[in-house]
Amino acid sequence: MTGTIKRLKEQGYGFIASEEVDRDVFFHSSELVGVEFNELREGDRVTFEVKRTDKGTNAVQVSRA
DSSP: OEEEEEEEETTTEEEEEOTTSSSOEEEEGGGBOSSOGGGOOTTOEEEEEEEEETTEEEEEEEEEO
C-alpha cells in the first residue's frame, strides 16, 4: 500500500494517511525499512503493509516511496 505520513511523534511513532485504508494507520519506528525515524517528515510518501492486531490496524515494513 502507499500513503503519506500525516503525523510524527517524538516518541518514535506516527500515523499514515492512505486512500486504501479507511482511517489513519499507526506505525512504530521499529517497522521502518531503509530509513531512520529522524529522516522522516510529515508529508513524505511511504509504502507499507498492513497487519491487524488486537489494538487495531498497524503499518509494517514501512519505507519511503
